[in-house]
């Protein structure tokens with residue numbers, strides 16, 4: 001079997017267009033412009049690239065972008081004071097604090113100081129609990145993007161065997177909760193899992209989110225399975241810098257029914273879902289009905 005390629009870049013463009021339509025509607029019918037505040041502490045180059053891209057795409061869909069770039073030495077008190085100000089600012093519907101934070105700042109404390117209704121990352125402990133109990137919450141962007149692509153490809157996921165490789169709070173755990181919410185039978189595999197190849201071979205859906213280049217070879221993939229590769233790993237091959245996923249794409253594509261490429265798969269969906277979450281947060285804050293298809 002040669003796999004169908006799931007085009008995350010095209011899918012993300014569709015999500016952004018839906019968000020832009022919703023923003024236009026909010027402006028014209030309600031006089032509201034959704035606003036997203038992004039806070040960056042320090043000068044981590046990768047974080048600077050992400051934050052720039054988030055700000056640019058926010059503006060492109062017609063929303064207001066508020067960027068707060070803080071000195072690497074910023075105290076916890078000063079950061080918490082800024083978050084408190086954003087929590088109380090009615091023009092701000094979404095707040096994202098870019099991670100990782102400098103070592104002297106307590107990440108859990110900072111994230112949990114964000115108003116859960118504005119927590120567009122879905123990292124606040126209240127949102128984690130709401131998602132885990134099947135209640136309405138803000139859903140982490142990367143797993144939300146994966147779920148959208150899976151639903152688009154399969155329609156219903158009910159009864160499918162899903163394996164999530166990786167147990168991070170940002171991707172693995174919320175991904176498993178979302179798949180469970182869609183009535184999959186879910187296994188979370190990790191570095192201590194016994195017989196990982198056999199576990200993966202049982203899966204109709206494989207989500208790989210470990211951050212290890214090409215660790216899943218094609219012969220672990222069940223014929224016809226759907227493979228969602230969350231990994232973005234920079235490697236050097238044949239003297240060139242290359243981006244690869246957690247799955248060995250060439251061999252997996254020979255067995256899978258459908259597969260996301262790297263780059264151009266899950267990656268573009270993350271920011272698209274951040275924009276979707278911001279519109280959702282804005283609608284909820286204003287007691288308006290939520291746009292369909294942009295939430296879990």
Ligand code: GUN
Pocket residue numbers: 096097098099100121141
């Ligand atoms: N750093 C890397 N990915 C993310 C993300 O999705 N959200 C935040 N806040 N920081 C990140």
